[in-house]
Amino acid sequence: MDRITTDEPTYVCPNSTKPRVISSLFSRVWEMPNSNTFDIKCISKLIHKYLKPEMKSIDPFANKSRLAKITNDLNPEMKADYSLDAVEFLKMFEDKSVDFVFYDPPYSLRQVSECYKNVGIPVTMETTQSSWRTKHINEISRITKADGIVISFGWNSSGIGKKRGFEIVEILLVAHGGSHNDTIVTVERKISGLFD
Numbered sequence: 001m002d003r004i005t006t007d008e009p010t011y012v013c014p015n016s017t018k019p020r021v022i023s024s025l026f027s028r029v030w031e032m033p034n035s036n037t038f039d040i041k042c043i044s045k046l047i048h049k050y051l052k053p054e055m056k057s058i059d060p061f062a063n064k065s066r067l068a069k070i071t072n073d074l075n076p077e078m079k080a081d082y083s084l085d086a087v088e089f090l091k092m093f094e095d096k097s098v099d100f101v102f103y104d105p106p107y108s109l110r111q112v113s114e115c116y117k118n119v120g121i122p123v124t125m126e127t128t129q130s131s132w133r134t135k136h137i138n139e140i141s142r143i144t145k146a147d148g149i150v151i152s153f154g155w156n157s158s159g160i161g162k163k164r165g166f167e168i169v170e171i172l173l174v175a176h177g178g179s180h181n182d183t184i185v186t187v188e189r190k191i192s193g194l195f196d
Contacts, residue, residue: 006155025170031174033183037104037153040079042085043185047102048174050149050187060086061106063113068102081164090139098143103160104153105136146192151185159186166190 011025017135029042038044047067051057055069062071071080072089082089086105100182106115109132140150141164152159160166166188 012110026173027171028173028175029133030175030177031078033180036064037183038067038102039178040174040183042174043153043183046170046185046187048152050151050169051100055149056097057100057102058089058093059102059104061104062091063100063104065102070188074115074121087135087139090136090143093143095142096145101140101144101150102147102153103136103140103150105133136166137161137164141190144159144190146190148190150188150190152188153183153185155181157184159188 009060009149026160031040031042034040038047051067057068058070058072059065059080062068062073063075065076070082071085072086073080074083074085076083080129082092137160144150144160144193150160156173157168159168168186169189170187172185172187174185176182186192
């Protein structure tokens with residue numbers, strides 16, 4: 001087996017003789033839940049670790065947050081820059097034109113349904129299937145520049161994914177205690193040269 005000299009953690013697959021360097025970080029913290037995800041202290045700190053002022057940043061599900069330079073929320077009462085369906089918002093951007101994407105959609109199909117109903121948009125089969133999320137991540141993959149950052153929030157760490165040319169940089173698991181679901185934050189970087 002080859003030796004790796006690195007400060008990074010290494011992992012050897014059970015059926016392999018080649019070690020693989022794992023450079024992503026994983027951490028778990030406890031914080032009170034908050035309906036405004038980005039107001040959770042540890043999440044805010046993580047965002048500011050990666051978000052730089054010069055970055056073109058977007059948020060297709062902004063709610064009340066104005067951290068991104070260009071914001072969208074389906075609900076016009078949120079006073080985001082746009083009040084479009086997230087897919088339509090994402091389609092506004094050119095290929096490889098965005099440095100940073102916040103991806104904090106409703107975490108379950110029930111929540112998707114509630115969001116649509118709250119703004120008077122009919123709930124259809126299309127809005128309550130898992131393909132709803134797939135359309136978002138396909139668009140996010142298309143518009144994110146090489147070395148761009150996507151921070152995804154939810155109840156899983158799927159993120160945008162390796163098959164779309166992204167690598168996980170960091171995962172933050174925020175435990176809220178009691179009967180509250182954890183919030184899982186996945187930071188990914190679009191791999192330079194892949195899918196360019």
